Amino acid sequence: MKRSNKTYRLAAIAAAGALVLAACGGSDDKSEGDAPAAKGDGVLTVGQLLPQTGSLAFLGPPEFAGVDLAIKDINAAGGVLGKDVVGVKADSGDTDSGIAPAEADKLLKAKSDVIVGAASSGVSLTVIDKIMSAGTVEISPANTSTSFDEGDYSKPDLYFRTAPSDILQGAVLANLLIEDGRQNVAILARQDAYGETLAKEVKKNLEDAGSKVAVSVLYDEKNGPGDTQITQIADAKADAVVLIAFDETTTIIPKLIQAGAGPKDVPTYFVDGNTSDYSTTGTKQLPPGTLKGTKGTIPGADSGDEFKTRLKTVNPDLKDYSYAGESYDATVLAALAAIAAGDDSGEAIAKEMINVSKGGEKCTSFDACAKLLKDDKGADIDYDGVSGEIEFGKTGSPTAASIGIYEYDAANKISPVKYIKGNI
Secondary structure (H helix, E strand, O other): OOEEEEEOOOOOOOOOOEEEOOOOOOOOOOOOOOOOOOOOOOOOOOEEOOOOOOOOOHHHHHHHHHHHHHHHHHHHHHOOOOOOEEEEEEEOOOOOOOOHHHHHHHHHHOOOEEEEEEHHHHHHHHHHHHHHHHOOEEEOOOOOOOHHHOOHHHHHOOOOEOOOOOHHHHHHHHHHHHHHOOOOEEEEEEEOHHHHHHHHHHHHHHHHOOOEEEEEEEOOOOOOOOOHHHHHHHHHOOEEEEEEEEEEHHHHHHHHOOOOOOOOOOOOOEEOOOOOOOOOOOOOOOOOOOOOEEEEEEEEEOOOOOOOOOOHOOOOOOOOOOHHHHHHHHHHHHHHHHHOOOOOOOOHHHHHHHHHHHOOEEEEEEEHHHHHOOOHHOOOEEEEEEEEOOEEEEOOEEEEEEEEEEEEOOOOOEEEEEEEEEEE
């Protein structure tokens, strides 16, 4: 399919079909603070708190593969501070299982300087304080909730993410609906930090553009939507349904079909939590033809076939690739920050994360960026990775990112339609 790129300045949609974004203002620099710098042990240890079980388990393989490939590339290029990077893995599960805190303890006990994860915003909120209190950097490849830029987390700290907040995805999805002529939209979303935030952003942007949100229904994340909630969606007589869900999508879609509100009855739109391969060879399955024409959004630029081929060298069985690029870039950025700091401790890495992500000489691989830092001790680099531009702001979230729009074929496989670049 034809791919195109658009640039948006973030915020509300001013008129149907036009996305107008307002700049968020404020300083982009993290304060270094007055506390004395900690000193690392000389070995950069990267913990991986990613889903091996639970409702986001389909994201685990590509995310683990992204970290593993990054470590492989980093070590092939000479490692960090003269030593190989070490990787340690743990299962983040989901908010229902509640295993993340104990698994995070394992990673901290293993002397992780950086923890890549969690994938779920809700899970990260259960471990973020524990991780930062230990002086370890947490950098998520997939957290999208706006919670990480608000309240206590609005100040510079040890938390970062390579995925953009739902402010951007909500605006892009709303604009897609408007471009497709949808004027009366029904939203069905998980009642958690992820679902509530994204539903709110989609609703806000649609209404700002003059479109109607017929109904916005939240369902219990543990049990999924009941008959009453499915009926609410069906009775709304909407011209589009937005389903903000995780793995439970495979049980929700049949219920919507039975109620006469399935993808063949009403144009349906997915988000990053459920835009996955539902074909007979995917990690999740639905009957062939079920999703034909359904569209979805996933944060991230076009990482290309070469990157997917390289991911297969660390996991030949990969079927999904969502957030692999963000996981790879999270690891590379942490390694570059350690080199720039001359120290592998979490506090030292955190102080350099913004600096290596923006404002300097462009470089697009660990090897190239590391050489710049080694050749010139005062070098200022700007790493742009496989997930696109990152450019951390003061809260540790990207201020520039891309969102991919995908569409399902008759086999329930997704293909990219276009990628939209946005500034937050």
